[in-house]
Amino acid sequence: MSNANSEEAFNIRIGYLKPETVEIAKNELRETPEVKEAAIKELRELLHAATDINYKDDDEFLVIFLRACHFYPQSALEKMRTTAAFRKDNAALVHGLLIEQLKDIFIQYGIVNVLKNCDQHGRRVMIVNCGELWDPAAVPSDDVFRMLYMVHIAAQLEPETQVRGVVCIMDFDGLSMKQVKALSPTFSKRLLTFIQDAMPLRMKEVHFVKQPFIFKLVWALFKPFVREKLNKRMHFHGSDMKSLQKFLSPEILPENYKGTQPKIDYGGADWFTPLEKHADFVREWSELGPAKW
Incomplete structure (x- = not known):
């Protein structure tokens, strides 16, 4: 436990997945290198075509939404829209926070x-x-x-x-x-x-x-x-x-x-x-x- 603890404790872990996490991603989120690459490409195109929302389009950022939506680009775009609508409705609390x-x-x-x-x-x-x-x-x-x-x-x-x-x-x-x-x-x-x-x-x-x-x-x-x-x-x-x-x-x-x-x-x-x-x-x-x- 101690190694995991020191690594987890109050430390934001960037840029890696444990081998067993890669397996979970594959089994639960359909995530494979091929699915991931195609989904990122499609979501980026959908995002560029959408005039109502504004997000970063680098791979890491798009993957945040894709993992939340099992790598379905259309669902990820919808999640981006509902997130944007919420942020707009609550701009006084979250805009520029x-x-x-x-x-x-x-x-x-x-x-x-x-x-x-x-x-x-x-x-x-x-x-x-x-x-x-x-x-x-x-x-x-x-x-x-x-x-x-x-x-x-x-x-x-x-x-x-x-x-x-x-x-x-x-x-x-x-x-x-x-x-x-x-x-x-x-x-x-x-x-x-x-x-x-x-x-x-x-x-x-x-x-x-x-x-x-x-x-x-x-x-x-x-x-x-x-x-x-x-x-x-x-x-x-x-x-x-x-x-x-x-x-x-x-x-x-x-x-x-x-x-x-x-x-x-x-x-x-x-x-x-x-x-x-x-x-x-x-x-x-x-x-x-x-x-x-």
Whole structure:
């Protein structure tokens, strides 16, 4: 584990796929050198012909969308369009969004965290603390969304993550009415539209943990926007960590979730630096999408 850990921990892994990941890409995403080459060529042509959207057209960038769409160029173009539409609709939050604008809230507040290690399937695991660790008076829900948005841009840079997908743990420990109020219908709809339409990543599982009785108020807001595909990937565990461990091995989980890894003692201050190293990619990405903003 130690080698993998040091390589995964707070380090955005660029430009390589492990041999077993190449196999997963072939089996799950139809990715072979021939399919990939033809799909990149076709998507580039489709993109050049599209006047309503504006994206980079280098191979690496196109592959982000192609992997999210099983190398079907037409589907990838459609994903580019829905992503652009979302960005336009939420331009006030995401257009021109730079890493530096979020640095303080990433570092000061433990709302959004990423596990040091990947899970037993090699997937990145993000934790969103929606309970007492989140004070909406200090960090409004718009900023929580912007943080989640920023993390997904960084995750896109990892070919391993493009192929293997991501897992999210939504931790509602200590949820009270002040957080429930901040998780408004507007926020719920925006977050779910983003996950389902405008995120060129494979969201494999969403785990809800430590949610108290009051959580049913939150779920009532989210539920109408959840489509069937995502619904099948959502799992509710409450305080039953054995239930969570059916999906995420205790070996990869920290003590916070009754795993064998040490208790989480890291946060934004630890993993913000690798994000900063890729500030140029984030800056470029913040201008892309709609042809006209």
